[in-house]
Amino acid sequence: MNEQFRIAHKLGLMFLHDTPLPKDVKAWTISQLHAKSPALGIKKIQISTKTEPKEWPKSHQPDLLERDNMFSTYKYNRKREEMGLDGHTSEAAKRDNERKNLLGKLDQLKFAHRNVYGDDQVKLRFTAFWANHFTTGNIWDNQNHIGHAIDEAILANLNGNFAHMLYKMTTHSSMLTYLDNCWSCGENSQEAIWARKDGFQAGLNDNLGRELLELHTVSPTAKYTESDIKNAANVLAGWGIWPGRITGDDELLSTEQRHKKLYEMGGTINSWDFFKKTHAEPGTKKVLGKVIPAGKGGLKHLTDFLSSHEHTINYISFKLAQHFVNDNPSKADVDYIKKAWKTGNGNLDQIHTAVIERAISSKEPKFQWPMTWLFQVVRLSGATYFKGWDELEVYNRGVMDAREIFEELGQSFWHERQPNGYPLDKREWLSGEMFERRIRFADAIYTAGYPTSNPDEIMDRIGANETTRNLVNSLSRRKDQFIALMCSPELMGLENA
């Protein structure tokens, strides 16, 4: 591939078939870190005339409060269904409840559109890296919040500081729900004392405290103890409110009643800054030797401390290098990123710039995730492979829902999965079935997506190497050529034979 496409393959999502290529590709890649990021997409699939991508309508991008309200409405309606209340038990009512109040399907389409139509391809790749680092899979029905976390806690904070992103992710409903923190309280909190008096169970849940140390920051190399984990969990105790039903038994709340209750519990209806004093553990806590003050502000002290910890910098610099530079990054690659991290005190622009520089200077191919590859194939070929935002509920004979596509592909940020995320190296993806999916999706994109560029045009534009050309030219049917091109070692990021 020519230098523009080699870099777009490693660090971006490929130039759209009709975009002019930058002359100084390194400067372009770095400038991409500050590209504007409107959610671009299409309203409807139109095969005959080309559809200009437009910004997603506001009505399809609910804010956090609205997401909370919708989710809560969904949950209370489910409760009404359980209670057998009139108008809530029919199949039609259940479907209606899902369609009106759940956002997983819509958000997955928006995510796909961003990646296919966006002018911010490098930012989107870094967003995917961090969304995987801060995995919040679909557990406890948090599907209304995953997309919001990706857009607002990660993408919106890419030009800030790692410490800020860490804090915003740790306090986001998507994370607090996924790792069970919403229900945790300190052993000596007011809540725990009341509960014990009444013979109820209430106390600490260490799930998020543990993963904050193990996966999000210092990693096990820091040799933290169970006491560090418990204290991290104690710092977190009180944070979060499950946006679903906040009352037990058969009590059914309207949105207004629910908001009133939220004010009583946390003094706000903003679920992204929700701290229940009654659940907080009194006193200071010690994590990895650092004394953390009591109260709501304690968490910021903890995340700030962890984000500049030597082990955090080592661990995440390695992950960045492994994802963008090479499956087995050299010490020099990792050191280079570490140095940028330290020099800029965790400034993400500086960290990402260092990653870009190392990825460009390393000539090794880098195997791409299934979802990255799929977006690249669609962009390179000019195919229209995702429905429009107005077609969410419309069956399409040729094209599946974005949600189904990710499911068949075996990779999605909305899947129910473990908090360590998807592997960054190729080893676990090297399976016959995973490769078979690439052939089938290349076929489907060709068949149902009506690409605007043919294989020869694509090869010329990207400056395909000799092996790719020989492979494509050994086949005669246009469709076979297209599949072979997209499954060539060059476009998958593997070695040539």
Add this chain to the structure above:
Amino acid sequence: MPKLNLTRREFLKVSGTSLFLAGLPLPGFTKDKPPGTISVIMLEGGMDGLTAVPPFGDPNLSKMRNSLTPDNYLKLNSFFGLHPSFQYFSGLMAKNNASIVHATNFPYILRSHFEGQNLMQGGGLSPFSETSGWLGRSLELAKLPGRSLSLDMPLILRGTDRNDNFYPASIRSSSNLKTKLIDMISMFHSKEGSSVFKKVSKKSAQKDSIVPRDPASLAKYAGKAMSQEGGPLSSVIKVTQFDTHANQGADEFGKHGKLLKLVDEIIAGYREGLGDAWDNSIILTLTEFGRTVRVNGTWGTEHGYGSAGLLAGGSITKSRVISKWPGLAENEQFEKRDLMSTIDYRSVCAACIEKSLGLDHDIIADKVFFTPELPRVYDYIFS
């Protein structure tokens, strides 16, 4: 096929279960057939052994975890009970075709899922030290090329690049695979890419089979495949979501109880699918750690150490609960919080390999688990 599609989605979303088959002898393979088959059910997230097999004879059980213990457990003997979700498994115990190992685990005490899962599959001496799995290495030692049924290739089965996998796709607008095209793609890839595409090519020559995706049907499918002449000798099924930090529940309708019910259905599915091959089969569960003895603040449990292992199959001819019970009193717990592990579960795995693949214990201890002094517990399970 929209119907299959729907079942599949249901399966992926609800149960999070995947199936892997391995150890498929190649045609013309001359080595004597090994004595039996081995199947592993991986319980991801940390199965609560004290809920699954409550030691009701220990006075501390009701004191420390009353809200996690089902009232309606089935009595196995004067000390151990069985969770009511295990209806089928209890029947196998009555028929002397199932056993339980309690207060056991891999020797891993640091309570990280990812290190623990890596060890339980890799069977190495420290987390992430191995790039192959203990079952894959065993199959390699027994000289049995394998095949797995899944989208990815789990670590436990890695260790021989003759392994293959299979998992039906359902992608709209894609047509049947063309062998010639795939062969061509394979030719232009280097070693690793090429060998994976070759497997795709081989598959393209076979007819697609339709496999329902609920765990019991998957197990039945696996059992049936293993029962056939020249079929796979090993399979792995994964059940996720045992990590019940909140609202764990006690009985068969609780969060943990529902998952145990899935395990029970998987074992029943195997029994049905295996048919006569049941007599030479062994099925064992595997989990990265048990859970804390005490209930936590959110009606759940945290990561622990010792758990229980379930064994089933016709290879077992006398049912028993194998345990060196450590006790639940605080000073008997591991680090004053977890059930202690008194039996190295690697020994249990080694015994199952010895029985099914006919390998010598010393070879398994040395070459599969890198621990020549690993105790042999074969007689406790199979004599």
